[in-house]
Amino acid sequence: MSREHKIIFAGPTGAGKTTAIxxxxxxxxxxxxxxxxxxxxxxxxxxxxxxxxxxxxxxxEKLRLYGVPGQHRFSFIWEIAARGALGVILIADNTLEDPMAELQFYLEGFDSFVKRGAAVVVVNRLETHPHPAEEDYVKMLMDRGTPLPVMACDPRKKDDVLTVLDVLLTVC
Ligand SMILES: Nc1nc2c(ncn2[C@@H]2O[C@H](COP(=O)(O)OP(=O)(O)OP(=O)(O)O)[C@@H](O)[C@H]2O)c(=O)[nH]1
Ligand SMILES: [Mg+2]
Structure with missing residues (x-):
């Protein structure tokens, strides 16, 4: 029998969750x-x-891909959606005023995945907004005691999204 894994895509409104899936x-x-x-x-x-x-x-194996709504008022859905998931892809939108502060909200929302290293952080729109850089995210994650892989990704590009999935499956 083939195995199925649930993967969650999370991140702020407009980060590209629907696009990536x-x-x-x-x-x-x-x-x-x-x-x-x-x-x-x-x-x-x-x-x-x-x-x-x-x-x-x-x-x-089959991956079931779920994108959870970005608006904070729907955050109650996150926990329900993430039950039994293998891992979480957290997308940071670099066009936001403080994308790392926004990411904290998602790191906390998916705390159990983040703590056991079953998550990757993806940074989008780096082509127009290079700051914070990937290294800044890596440092922030190290400083809070939850080191995770950090990757640039344009959710419109299939190969970028597949690479992210590959990394997530490697760490999970
Ligand atoms: N130029 C550029 N556009 C991007 C990038 N990432 C996402 N986008 C665009 O931003 C938009 C994202 O929209 P969605 O995929 O609907 O975002 P979402 O995360 O599902 O948003 P909600 O459902 O509202 O939470 C799409 O039009 C993407 O093409 C990027 O790295 N570069
Ligand atoms: Mg969406």
């Missing part, structure tokens, strides 16, 4: 985007429940 899912992903009523975010749609995609690996 759409790039690698073999079946059309199920998304629950609606018109964005929250004017703090300059974004036409936002995910209110969860994204779901699937990806089969060469060894016959």
């Amino acid at each position: 759409a790039q690698i899912s073999e079946k059309p992903p199920v998304s629950t985007d609606v018109a964005n009523s929250d004017l703090r975010y300059g974004k036409a749609t936002t995910t209110v429940a969860i994204d779901f995609g699937e990806l089969a690996l060469d060894g016959g």
Whole structure:
């Protein structure tokens, strides 16, 4: 019987969770985007429940990919969605005013994964916003006693997203 693993994508609104899952899912992903009523975010749609995609690996294993909503008011869904997951991909959006402070919120929200090293940190939009650099994230994670792999990733690029998954599966 083939094995299945659940992987969670988390990060702020507009970080690219829905985009990343759409790039690698073999079946059309199920998304629950609606018109964005929250004017703090300059974004036409936002995910209110969860994204779901699937990806089969060469060894016959199947990954079930879940994107959890970025808005803080939906953070209660995180814990439910993450039950039984193998690992978590935490996306930091470098265009935010203080992306490392925002990341803290997700590091705390997925504390059990972060503490046992079942997570990777992904930094996006580095092409236009090079600061903080990957090394800054590495240092911040070391300083808080939770070293995790840190990678640049453009969620629009399938190869970038597959590399991130590869690293996560290696550390989990
Ligand atoms: N240029 C650039 N665009 C990016 C990058 N990462 C994400 N984007 C774009 O930002 C948008 C992200 O949108 P979504 O994938 O809907 O983001 P989300 O994380 O699902 O957001 P919510 O569902 O609202 O929480 C997409 O239009 C992406 O193409 C990046 O590294 N560079
Ligand atoms: Mg989304």
